[in-house]
Amino acid sequence: MMESSWLLPDLEDPDGGPFWAGTARGELCVQHCAECGLPRMPPRPMCPACNSIRQQWRPTSGRGTIWSFVVPHPPLLPAFAELAPYNVVVVALDENPSLRFVGNLVASPDGAINEVDPQTIRIGEPVRVVFQKVEDVYFPRWLRSPGA
Ligand SMILES: [Zn+2]
Numbered sequence: 008m009m010e011s012s013w014l015l016p017d018l019e020d021p022d023g024g025p026f027w028a029g030t031a032r033g034e035l036c037v038q039h040c041a042e043c044g045l046p047r048m049p050p051r052p053m054c055p056a057c058n059s060i061r062q063q064w065r066p067t068s069g070r071g072t073i074w075s076f077v078v079p080h081p082p083l084l085p086a087f088a089e090l091a092p093y094n095v096v097v098v099a100l101d102e103n104p105s106l107r108f109v110g111n112l113v114a115s116p117d118g119a120i121n122e123v124d125p126q127t128i129r130i131g132e133p134v135r136v137v138f139q140k141v142e143d144v145y146f147p148r149w150l151r152s153p154g155a
Pocket of ligand 1 (some may be wrong): 054
């Protein structure tokens, strides 16, 4: 477990809570409309297509490709300043590239967010999700998945 000054999500939040329950099980889940089946990420109370508030959560493969990335530099929040430069990637899921997750590309599940040289990151690289426990939260992060 990692000590942290990170801002942690509210695990009881009615929209986001099921996502974090999924990560605690080792699953990257996406909210779907229970009426029309439309997936939506980030989660929200109502379907933008049919206005239903019925929802269900489905696990994904946890596999995707790097759709974009940035390399933050100071000024940054204090918890992040000493780690800069690091990477922030946007991952498009294999099963539906319109579903995108923001996270960090790391070399190991508990690795530091600056352990991958940003110069080596390429758009379109295959990645897979892993989870890092921070207090009571399991954060999704991304590992390279060559040959995927
Ligand atoms: Zn719907």
